[in-house]
Amino acid sequence: QTERNLPTIANVDARDFSDLACWLIVxxxxxxxxxxxxxxxMRPSLVYVDVETGDLLEEHVxxxxxxxxxxxxxxxxxxxxxxxxxxxxxxxxxxPALVGFHRRGETPVIVEASGETQGGLRNYIGSVAADSxxxxxxxxxxxxxxxxxxxxxxxTWREGAISGLVT
Numbered sequence: 001q002t003e004r005n006l007p008t009i010a011n012v013d014a015r016d017f018s019d020l021a022c023w024l025i026v027x028x029x030x031x032x033x034x035x036x037x038x039x040x041x042m043r044p045s046l047v048y049v050d051v052e053t054g055d056l057l058e059e060h061v062x063x064x065x066x067x068x069x070x071x072x073x074x075x076x077x078x079x080x081x082x083x084x085x086x087x088x089x090x091x092x093x094x095x096p097a098l099v100g101f102h103r104r105g106e107t108p109v110i111v112e113a114s115g116e117t118q119g120g121l122r123n124y125i126g127s128v129a130a131d132s133x134x135x136x137x138x139x140x141x142x143x144x145x146x147x148x149x150x151x152x153x154x155x156t157w158r159e160g161a162i163s164g165l166v167t
Contacts, residue, residue, distance in 0.1 A: 085125025
């Protein structure tokens with residue numbers, strides 16, 4: 001329970017975010033194990049909901065050309081930045097960007113790692129987690145056996161990745 005007697009949300013830590021107790025972020029995949037929606041009709045999005053009223057605060061649908069991405073994992077980092085990891089359901093050789101950054105009131109931005117590392121993600125981010133200061137996010141790519149690092153304040157991939165640690 002939080003100080004305002006609201007339920008604690010899994011994977012959200014107690015760092016001092018400006019209004020963390022007032023809103024909840026929900027990622028809308030929409031890929032599931034039992035896909036019933038045609039890939040062409042999918043609309044991956046981030047939705048912000050007021051915890052007390054249930055009101056929709058913001059909805060950010062990714063660009064139509066990103067419809068084959070499914071937002072799978074989120075972490076809240078410094079500056080109330082939501083970092084999200086995606087799964088791609090298209091041709092394996094495409095290797096699209098899979099890690100995104102968002103702040104309320106702005107447009108989500110999805111960024112790539114460099115060439116070989118981007119391909120090594122194998123179209124799936126398994127988890128994202130922020131460091132204690134919120135300025136670095138680790139994103140695992142279990143299918144590729146990689147852990148990558150992302151610089152939150154500038155919204156970019158950090159050179160280098162650890163490989164062979166994820167099985």
